[in-house]
Amino acid sequence: MKKVFDVVIVGGGIVGCAVAWYFSHFDLEILLLEKESDVCCGVSKANTGIIHSRSYWTPSTLKGELHLRSLVLFPQAEKELNLHSPQTGALTVALIREEMTFLKVLKERGNISGAEIIGPKESIEIEPSLNPRIFACYYDPETRIISPFALNLALAEFAALNGVHFILDEEVTGFESMGNRIRILGRNDWYLGKRVINCAGLYATKLARLSNDAVSAHRFFRGQYFVLDRECAPLIRHVLYPVPTEESKGILVSPTPEGNILVGPNFEPVDEEDTATTFWGLKEVEEGARKLIPFLPLEQTITTFSGLRPTLPERDFRIFFSSSLPGLLHLCGIESPGLTASLGIAEYVGEKLKDSGITLREKRISPRTAFPVFRNCGFEERERLIAENPDWGKIICRCEEVTLAEVKHALSSPIPASTLDGLKRRVRVMAGRCQGGFCGMYLPTIMMQELDCDVKEVFKSTRGSFYLLGKIEDVVKENAPTC
Amino acid sequence: MPRHVEAQVVVIGGGPAGMAAALSSFENGAEPVFLLERGKYLGGILNQCIHPGFGLHYFGEELTGPEYAEQFIERLKKTRVEVFLDTTVLEITKDRVVRAVNPAGVWEFRAENVVLSMGCRERTRGMLRIPGHRPAGIFTAGLAQYLVNIEGYLPGKEIVILGSGDIGLIMARRLTLEGACVKAVVEIKDSLSGLLRNYVQCLLDFDIPLLLSHTVTNILGKDRVEGVVVNKVNTHGQIIPEGEQFIGCDTLLLSVGLIPENDLSKKAGIPLCPFTGGPFVDEYFACDLEGFFACGNVAAVFDLVDYVTMVSTMVGGKIGSPSLDRKPPRHMLVPASGVSQVIPQRIREGKEGFLFIRSQHAFRDAVLSLSLEGREFQAMRIPLCYPSEMVKVNLQDIQWPSEKGEVQISIRGKRIHGVG
Known part of the structure; x- marks a missing residue:
C-alpha cells in the first residue's frame, strides 16, 4: 500500500521549503519532492537576498499583501530557524528632482518611524561612497539582508527535523485524480497526496498547464550580478536602491550577510531558462551601479552569476486551486519579492488548505540548532571545538576559513549536500576570492570518502556536471587519445 | 586555552621561500624558529611541479620541483627549526602575534620576527569577467596541476587553455602526455606570457596551437563545459566581434596570472605595493612594518624559484642582525615607462x-x-x-x-x- 500524504509539496526552493516549514508545525504527513539533487537550486539560489521593508510593498496586489504578512512572521521564524538577518537599512536614491515623488511615496507607504528623506550631504554622511551628485535619498531603517541559501536550507532543515519527508532527484511530470486523492507522477516513482502544492518556481506554470489549468506561461526575465570580494565590505553600509522602473526594482548595490557586496540585477527577457551572464548584461549592471557608487571596485569581482524571474503578464503572484484536480494548489508568478514574501506565502497557503478542509492541529516542534561557523567563532571557542573534534583544526577553505568539520557536517546534515555547489551553499567552500582554487584540491577526496562514491560521481551540480573525468589510468584505458 | 609560544622567528608558509628563510635564520643563530605550513608536506607548489627546470642558477644542476624541495627538507631536518604541518595561520597582528590552528588546537605565537612567505594564488574567471554559463570543467591551471600530478586525476579530455603563463604551458604538455587533447592556448596579449623555453618544449614540440591576440569571450555548456567562443582582440585588448570561432572542449584551464597572497599581511596593516601586489620591501626584504619580512611570491611573483631561494636566504641572514637599522630608506623605487614591477622598492x-x-x-x-x-x-x-x-x-x-x-x-x- 502506498502511503497517503496529507500534503505533497512540489519544489524545494524557498517557497516550497517555507510551505514545508509552515505545515511542519502541524500534525500532518508531509512529503516534499525536488527535481534537483538539492534544495535551493532554481530561482531561490540567485537573487539579491533582501528582506524588503514595508516601504517597498506593492499595494493592491497579492504579492504586496503576502509581503506584509511575511514581515510579521520573520522575527519568530528566525528564532525557530536559528537564523539572523542583519538590519542594514536602505537608501533609495533619487538622482534627479523628478524622482522625489517616488521617495515620498515610499515614506508614506512605509510609515516607519525613523524613516526620512534626506539630502545629498546627509546621505553622504551615512553612506560615504555614495554618488555626491544625487538629488535626495529615502532612508529606510528596517530593510534587512539575508542569505537566500541560509534561509532556504534552514527552512528545509527545520521541516526535515519536524517530520517532513524529502525526496530529491525526483522530477514531477504530472498529476492524476484518484477520487479524493491526487496521484503525483514522478520520473522515478509515484506518490499519493490529499493536497498537492505546486511550488515549482520557474516550472510552476508548466506543471499547472499539465493539469489543464488556465494560466499564462511564465515569461522569464534574467538578472545578472557581480559578487565583490569581502575586502570591499567597508565600502557600503546600507542596501542601495535606485528609483525603480515599471519593470523591476532596478540595479542595486547591497551588502551580504557573508561580507561581500552584491551588484545587480538588470532586467532582460530571455527565451529559455538561460542563466548565462553576458558581456552586455554585465556592462549594463556596471553602468547602473555606478550611478549609485561611482567608484565601485568592480576589479574586485570574485564571480558573476545570473538569476531568472518567472513572471506572469499581470506581474503578480497567482495562487489558485486547480479546476480539474481539486486539492491541487498552484503557486505561479512567484518572482520578486518572493524571498521576502515566502513566509507570508506559506501562511496564505496554510489558510487555503484549511479552507479546503485540512485540519491543522499544532504539534510540539523542535527548533533548529545552528551548527557552529568556524569563521565567526572566537579563538577560545575554536580551541574548545578542536578539543572536541580535531577536524575543526583543519582548514579546507582558506578564503572563507571553512574547516573539515563543517564540510563533513554539511555532507551528513538533515538535508545533506551531495554536490560541490551544495557544499558551497551550506558552508561557503568555493565561494571566496580564490573560487575553489585551494579547496578544490581537497574537496573531491573528502566527498568520495564521506559519500562513499567514485570520483566520477563528484558533481558540481547536476548529474552531468562531473568535476573530474576519472583516474588517469582508467580514462586512458577507456578512451583512445582524441587527437 | 590557546597555546602561547614565544619565538624569535615565525615563518608563515613552507614553500621554497619559507623553507630557505627558516633555514638561514636558524643557521644564522636565530632560535627558536617556527615554520608553519598549512599542507601535509613542506615544499609548497614545488611538490606538484614534477617537470625539470629548477635549480640551474642556485644548484648549478637541473632538478624537478620535488627534488628541489627535498634539498631544503633534508637540510631542515638537521636543524632545530620546528616545523608545524597542517597548520593554518588565521591572523597576524601588527605587534607580531601570529594566531594559527591545527588539529591539536589554537596556537598563539609571539614573534620577534615574522617572515611572510605565503606565496600567491591564481587569478580566476570571475576576475576576468568571462561571461557565459557556469558549468563544471573550469579550472585554474595550478589547481589542475595539483589534481593531475598529486591526485592522479584527469580533469577532461579536450582542453582549451586561456593564458600563456608558464603553468598553462606546462599543463598543456602534461595533459597531452596523459592522453588529453589540448586544442589551443589562447593569449590576449600579442606576446607570450611564459618563458620562451616552455613555449618551445611544451607547445611547439607537441603541435599545440598558440593563438596570440585572442581571448575567450563566452563559455558554453550547462552541466559541463561544452566549448568556448574565442575572439581576436585589437592592440588595446578590446574584442573584435567579427570572426569569432567556437572551440569545442570539455575543460577550460585558466593560466592568467598570479596574485601575491597577502590577506594576512593586510590584517597586520603592512603597506602593500600596488605594482607587485606584495608588501613594500627593502633590499633585505624587510617590510615597512618593523619585524616583518616578505620573501618569495608573497612579495612579488618571481619566475624562477632559484631567485626566491636567493632572496629568502638573505632574509635569514638579516633577521636579528644589528646592522638592520630602521632609518628611513634612502631611495624609493618606482616603475616608470616600460616597467611593470620593481622589487625591492626601498x-x-x-x-x-x-x-x-x-x-x-x-x-x-x-x-x-x-x-x-x-x-x-x-x-x-x-x-x-x-x-x-x-x-x-x-x-x-x-x-x-x-x-x-x-x-x-x-x-x-x-x-x-x-x-x-
Whole structure:
C-alpha cells in the first residue's frame, strides 16, 4: 500500500521549503519532492537576498499583501530557524528632482518611524561612497539582508527535523485524480497526496498547464550580478536602491550577510531558462551601479552569476486551486519579492488548505540548532571545538576559513549536500576570492570518502556536471587519445 | 586555552621561500624558529611541479620541483627549526602575534620576527569577467596541476587553455602526455606570457596551437563545459566581434596570472605595493612594518624559484642582525615607462642584494635607466628582455646617488611582437 500524504509539496526552493516549514508545525504527513539533487537550486539560489521593508510593498496586489504578512512572521521564524538577518537599512536614491515623488511615496507607504528623506550631504554622511551628485535619498531603517541559501536550507532543515519527508532527484511530470486523492507522477516513482502544492518556481506554470489549468506561461526575465570580494565590505553600509522602473526594482548595490557586496540585477527577457551572464548584461549592471557608487571596485569581482524571474503578464503572484484536480494548489508568478514574501506565502497557503478542509492541529516542534561557523567563532571557542573534534583544526577553505568539520557536517546534515555547489551553499567552500582554487584540491577526496562514491560521481551540480573525468589510468584505458 | 609560544622567528608558509628563510635564520643563530605550513608536506607548489627546470642558477644542476624541495627538507631536518604541518595561520597582528590552528588546537605565537612567505594564488574567471554559463570543467591551471600530478586525476579530455603563463604551458604538455587533447592556448596579449623555453618544449614540440591576440569571450555548456567562443582582440585588448570561432572542449584551464597572497599581511596593516601586489620591501626584504619580512611570491611573483631561494636566504641572514637599522630608506623605487614591477622598492644602503625588474613588453636592444628627480644616473644595456623573465641587477653594480629621493626605473628599446 502506498502511503497517503496529507500534503505533497512540489519544489524545494524557498517557497516550497517555507510551505514545508509552515505545515511542519502541524500534525500532518508531509512529503516534499525536488527535481534537483538539492534544495535551493532554481530561482531561490540567485537573487539579491533582501528582506524588503514595508516601504517597498506593492499595494493592491497579492504579492504586496503576502509581503506584509511575511514581515510579521520573520522575527519568530528566525528564532525557530536559528537564523539572523542583519538590519542594514536602505537608501533609495533619487538622482534627479523628478524622482522625489517616488521617495515620498515610499515614506508614506512605509510609515516607519525613523524613516526620512534626506539630502545629498546627509546621505553622504551615512553612506560615504555614495554618488555626491544625487538629488535626495529615502532612508529606510528596517530593510534587512539575508542569505537566500541560509534561509532556504534552514527552512528545509527545520521541516526535515519536524517530520517532513524529502525526496530529491525526483522530477514531477504530472498529476492524476484518484477520487479524493491526487496521484503525483514522478520520473522515478509515484506518490499519493490529499493536497498537492505546486511550488515549482520557474516550472510552476508548466506543471499547472499539465493539469489543464488556465494560466499564462511564465515569461522569464534574467538578472545578472557581480559578487565583490569581502575586502570591499567597508565600502557600503546600507542596501542601495535606485528609483525603480515599471519593470523591476532596478540595479542595486547591497551588502551580504557573508561580507561581500552584491551588484545587480538588470532586467532582460530571455527565451529559455538561460542563466548565462553576458558581456552586455554585465556592462549594463556596471553602468547602473555606478550611478549609485561611482567608484565601485568592480576589479574586485570574485564571480558573476545570473538569476531568472518567472513572471506572469499581470506581474503578480497567482495562487489558485486547480479546476480539474481539486486539492491541487498552484503557486505561479512567484518572482520578486518572493524571498521576502515566502513566509507570508506559506501562511496564505496554510489558510487555503484549511479552507479546503485540512485540519491543522499544532504539534510540539523542535527548533533548529545552528551548527557552529568556524569563521565567526572566537579563538577560545575554536580551541574548545578542536578539543572536541580535531577536524575543526583543519582548514579546507582558506578564503572563507571553512574547516573539515563543517564540510563533513554539511555532507551528513538533515538535508545533506551531495554536490560541490551544495557544499558551497551550506558552508561557503568555493565561494571566496580564490573560487575553489585551494579547496578544490581537497574537496573531491573528502566527498568520495564521506559519500562513499567514485570520483566520477563528484558533481558540481547536476548529474552531468562531473568535476573530474576519472583516474588517469582508467580514462586512458577507456578512451583512445582524441587527437 | 590557546597555546602561547614565544619565538624569535615565525615563518608563515613552507614553500621554497619559507623553507630557505627558516633555514638561514636558524643557521644564522636565530632560535627558536617556527615554520608553519598549512599542507601535509613542506615544499609548497614545488611538490606538484614534477617537470625539470629548477635549480640551474642556485644548484648549478637541473632538478624537478620535488627534488628541489627535498634539498631544503633534508637540510631542515638537521636543524632545530620546528616545523608545524597542517597548520593554518588565521591572523597576524601588527605587534607580531601570529594566531594559527591545527588539529591539536589554537596556537598563539609571539614573534620577534615574522617572515611572510605565503606565496600567491591564481587569478580566476570571475576576475576576468568571462561571461557565459557556469558549468563544471573550469579550472585554474595550478589547481589542475595539483589534481593531475598529486591526485592522479584527469580533469577532461579536450582542453582549451586561456593564458600563456608558464603553468598553462606546462599543463598543456602534461595533459597531452596523459592522453588529453589540448586544442589551443589562447593569449590576449600579442606576446607570450611564459618563458620562451616552455613555449618551445611544451607547445611547439607537441603541435599545440598558440593563438596570440585572442581571448575567450563566452563559455558554453550547462552541466559541463561544452566549448568556448574565442575572439581576436585589437592592440588595446578590446574584442573584435567579427570572426569569432567556437572551440569545442570539455575543460577550460585558466593560466592568467598570479596574485601575491597577502590577506594576512593586510590584517597586520603592512603597506602593500600596488605594482607587485606584495608588501613594500627593502633590499633585505624587510617590510615597512618593523619585524616583518616578505620573501618569495608573497612579495612579488618571481619566475624562477632559484631567485626566491636567493632572496629568502638573505632574509635569514638579516633577521636579528644589528646592522638592520630602521632609518628611513634612502631611495624609493618606482616603475616608470616600460616597467611593470620593481622589487625591492626601498633602498637603504644599496650594497648587497638584487634589484628585480619586470618589463611591460618584450624589448630588444633595450636600455634600463635609473633616474632621480628626472635625472638619469645610471643606464644599463640589455640585449633582450621579456615580461616573463625578470631582469636581475646586483645592487652593488649601481652607483647610487648621494641625495635621497624617488628613483624612477624605466626600460626603453625596440618592441618585440609575437613569440619573439
